[in-house]
Amino acid sequence: MAKVTDSTPLQWVNTYIEQLKMKFPKLHFSSYEEKMIQTIAVKEEMGADKIANAFVLTALDYISMEEPDWTYVAASVYLDELYRQAARNRGYDRAQKYGSFYELVSHLTSIGIYNDQLIQSYSKEEMADIQQIIDPTRDELFTYIGLLTLADRYLAKSHDKAVYELPQERFLVIAMTLMMKEDKAKRLDLIKEAYWAMSNLYMTVATPTLANAGKTYGQLSSCFIDTVEDSLDGIYHSNTDSAKLSKFGGGIGVYVGKIRSLGSDIRGFKGNSSGIVPWIKQINNTAVSVDQLGQRQGAIAVYYNVFGKDIMSFLDLRLNNGDERLRAHDIFTGVCIPDNFMRAVENREPYYVFDPHPIKKKLGFELDAFFDAKELQEGEVPNADDHAFTYHYNKCVEAAKDGLLEDGYDVIPAIDIMKRIMISQLETGTPYMFYRDTVNRANANSHKGMIYCSNLCTEIAQNMSATTVTEEYVTADGKVVTVRESGDYVVCNLSSINLARAVSDDVLPRLISIQVRMLDNVIELNTIPVLQAQVTNQKYRGIGLGTFGFHHLLALKGITWESEEAVQYVDDLYEEIAYYTIETSMKLAKEKGSYPVFEGSSWQTGTYFTSRGYKSEKWDKLREKVKTHGIRNGYLMAVAPNSSTSIIAGSTASIDPIFRKFYSEEKKDYKIPVTAPDLTEKTNWYYKSVYFIDQKWSIKQNSKRQRHIDQSISFNLYIRNDIRAKDLLDLHVMAWKEKLKTTYYVRSTSNDVVEECESCHS
Secondary structure, three states: OOOOOOOOHHHHHHHHHHHHHHHOOOOOOHHHHHHHHHHHHOOOOOOHHHHHHHHHHHHHHOOOOOOOOHHHHHHHHHHHHHHHHHHHHHOOOHHHOOOOHHHHHHHHHHOOOEOOHHHHHOOHHHHHHHHOOOOHHHHHHOOHHHHHHHHHHOOOEOOOOOEOOOHHHHHHHHHHHHOOOOOHHHHHHHHHHHHHHHHOOOEEEOHHHHHHOOEOOOOOOOEEEEEOOOOHHHHHHHHHHHHHHHHOOOEEEEEOOOOOOEOOOEOOEOOOOEOOHHHHHHHHHHHHHOOEOOOEOOEEEEEEEOOEOOHHHHHOOOOOOOOHHHOOOOOEEEEEEOHHHHHHHHOOOEEEEEOHHHHHHHHOOOHHHOOEOOOOOOOOOOOOOOEHHHHHHHHHHHHHHOOOOOOOEEEEEHHHHHHHHHHHHHHHOOOEEEEHHHHHHOOOOHHHOEOOOOOOOOOOOOOEOOOEEEEEEEOOOOOEEEEEEOOOOEEEOEEEEEHHHHHHOOOHHHHHHHHHHHHHHHHHHOOOOOHHHHHHHHHHOOOEEEEEOHHHHHHHHOOOOOOHHHHHHHHHHHHHHHHHHHHHHHHHHHHHOOOOOOOOOHHHHOHHHHHOOOOOHHHHHHHHHHHHHOOOOOOOEOEOOOHHHHHHOOOOOOOOOOOOOEEEEEOOOOEEEEEOOOOOOOHHHHOOOHHHOOHHHHHHHHHHHHHHOOOOEOOOEEEOOOOOHHHHHHHHHHHHHOOOOEEOOEEEOOOOOOOOOHHHOO
8 A cells, every 4th residue: 555645645545546556457446536535535534544444345345246356456455554554563664565574473472472483493594584485476366355364363463463474474484384394404495385385375274274383372283083982981081182172273073973872771770871962962061161262162073873872862963943951052963874774765674773882792892893895785695894884783683683682772764864864954054974884995094993983074084993091090109190092083184275276377296295295294293282182193194185166167167067077077187186195195205204004004005096996007106106115194185165265265165166156245344245266257157056056966076086085075065945855865875876975064045154164174
């Protein structure tokens, strides 16, 4: 913004508008200029901040489908105001735009905003060199809502909320933080690459990394998944761990499928167990009472098996009617579904649901510890090796019929359970669907464990197991020691490719090379308050490289969503992304070593590649390199929701189609008009609203995408509120048959505003 001088405000306004005209020559400013002059004329005195606000609000009025670029005018004005405030607060000439980076780091460290690692790791001379990387012109890539979101939520401010850190400095601090422990001989080059990737908006890091890197609070990972043991110690320790993670900004998935059902025995006394609902209500209270950095409530998803005896009460947890003592409105729900349930739904068969406690006690196994390694074909008799879940499920049915399980089971028509699932989805958007056989068949680390459920946003699928209390004793000096055996407590570290920019600029190989390294370094840097999560993070070194902006990319390429061309393009594009991701992790393993349990994995045996049909010469060579050199990360790819960070990057969220081409984002005292990205006469025809898109095409696309993603995908089903039950059922059956691992929300037109997992916005 032009510097305010002793000239009258009207002269200043005229000067500034001339600058805007030069910057945006394709826009028509005559009406805008007239409105601004009228605004200033009726005010006797206006400070620079109020004038800037008037410029922004007036520019917002002109955003339309015909002239969407007014968002960049508003962003330009707002950016000038950020420069002005930062210069005033930091004491430098605002004409520089960016002041001394070293002084910024020193000051924010001295007042406790930045942690002292930056000062300790980088000398003043190094920071001077690093400052030269900053390119202020890249601030001009932001839309207004993108810049506002970044500034409001993520830029480091003083304790009294004064502006200090600017956009390019946030990217630079993230790059420096993530490359802090790299070899000093190449550290500067790696910082430059990471900064290049972020500042060009070719990628975004997940919300926890974007918000917390370099700062004294929070942690860098996105989501966590816990397995609750069927014991009082297990339940309460799990709740405490969830509270710790909520405090530091983590989104949490909790698997409760091992807890005994309502009416089960406790220490042999029959009918005493209160089932899963009271424990879930405890988790609900944790989500409400332990907020995330004072900004929002904790975010927790609870998963339960469709073959669990408490399934019907679980499916009613979030409904708005019924007994409030049996409701938990502040958690999210997910249901874990084996193939045999979906077959029973299709065939309209009865379905047995079991209390896990008597099965373990009387049959000597845990039903949820099995999965079908192969799909059971029609007429085929299940065997213990290929169809372990169905085989052991049938053993449980036989035991129930023989009276061995007493009242530890119910028989319910499978379609009735499915109806209850769909009723809840239409009212609340949940439960999420987790297709456990499909997930575990594709698990690259099945040699070391089992995947029971997913996370808060359904994109993570990693080995899980309960942490157990093995011993408690009092030491000679009176200290009470509790010994816990660490289970696999899942951690997900996320970032995402901005497909529209990265593919259009043909930078995928270079981008993924630095992006995977950044993700891997989060594992080294993160201090997780739950120690078994720290152990698991090091054991598997799991990361989740994802994507957003797919609809944006299709529009730029002129590809219709509902077409075989789009389905084929998904297949080709995500195979390319998978190749570069695996190749980069292999190279990192060559440099730094494989993840500790690589031996015996399907990465090591090569079955990961053959099971996905990767048969070209290029893939054959990569398979052999992985076998020889290993791979750095046991889990590699996951597609998260990305709603916040896709807004910052000016693109469409995740793999979703747009809601509408033009809408307004509500703020406290004004509205921000938003258009589909790069909206032109050409792209307009390819931006079809999601509620008018046949969801079967989205499922087909996601089936192709899922083949290349080793974990899962936050995939929403969008439906009209007048959908027939049969049509929604058909979508679920199709999703299962097309080998989708998970589905996220069922979003209906009557409930299209649903809660988001901010932790997974990557």
